[in-house]
Structure formats: structure tokens, C-alpha cells
Amino acid sequence: MLSIILTIIVINLTYVSLFTLRVLFTFKGLRVIASVVSMVEVFVYLMGLKLVLDNLDEPINIAAYCFGWGLGVYVGSRIEKKLALGYTVFEVVVNDTDTDICRYLREKNYGVTSWFADGKDGKRLVMKVLAKRKEEQKLRNTILEVAPRAFIISYEPTTFNGGFLVKNLR
Numbered sequence: 001m002l003s004i005i006l007t008i009i010v011i012n013l014t015y016v017s018l019f020t021l022r023v024l025f026t027f028k029g030l031r032v033i034a035s036v037v038s039m040v041e042v043f044v045y046l047m048g049l050k051l052v053l054d055n056l057d058e059p060i061n062i063a064a065y066c067f068g069w070g071l072g073v074y075v076g077s078r079i080e081k082k083l084a085l086g087y088t089v090f091e092v093v094v095n096d097t098d099t100d101i102c103r104y105l106r107e108k109n110y111g112v113t114s115w116f117a118d119g120k121d122g123k124r125l126v127m128k129v130l131a132k133r134k135e136e137q138k139l140r141n142t143i144l145e146v147a148p149r150a151f152i153i154s155y156e157p158t159t160f161n162g163g164f165l166v167k168n169l170r
Contacts, residue, residue, distance in 0.1 A: 018041035090143070130160075
């Protein structure tokens, strides 16, 4: 009985984690990898579903299925965060109009485009900074180290072309 419950949990944990990765790979344009993952995913899914359907007389098996599903969502999201595929763009606004921060970020090999803007209380320096998603926290820490009161918005671009940094990133 316990072995069936644990098997159901592990199968669903695996299935939902693979589902998460397949969706991630599809969104990132990695169609071949997504296709291979989907084959394994559907195999695992059918094995788990058969096991549960063959043992519907025990509600604990259904509960194990649900628990494994939830655990799979959690584990899949953790895997996605570790993989951190793609890029991130930071839009940074600082009160200081001194461009030393731009120079500092460029020395750290980040691509920086900057311009001056008008804020509520005067001139501001605005920067767009492109980096790999794996470096997102490092970039945030680097910016806050130099400008602790910086206003930062980050987002994930879906497409881009041109610029000297694009060649280096790919």
C-alpha cells in the first residue's frame, strides 16, 4: 500500500516537473528539446494515471496523486529558476545624473544604453541594461551597490536583434 502511494507521488512529481520544462522549452523556442521531453512526459503521465485508475478503490491513492501534482509544480518551478534560460532587461532610474554608474556597469561587461529624463524632482539618469537571466541577481546587486536608491524594473524580452552585446550573449 505504501509503495503504491509513494510511486504515485514520484510519478506525478516527475510528470508535472517535465510538463513545466516542456512548456518552458516551447516558450524559449527550443522545439526539439520540448518534443523529446514531451515524449517522456506523456509516458510518465500514462503510467501514473494507470496506477491510480487501477486503484481507485483507495481514496489515499487519489490524495497521493494530488500531492504529487502539487509537489511537481513546486519542483518544476525550482528547476526553471535554476535553468534561468533567456535574458533579462533592467530599466534603471537613478537620481544622480553622473554617468559613472554607466561606465562601472560597462566595465563589468553589461550592455548599457542611457539617457537623461525629467523626473518629479528634477533630472534623472535612465539606463537599459541587458543580461542573461542567470545573472539577474548579480546585476541587481551590482546596481544597488553603486546606487542603493535606484528604481529598477526588470522584464524578460521575447525578441531582440542588433547591438554589439547580442553577438556576445548568444
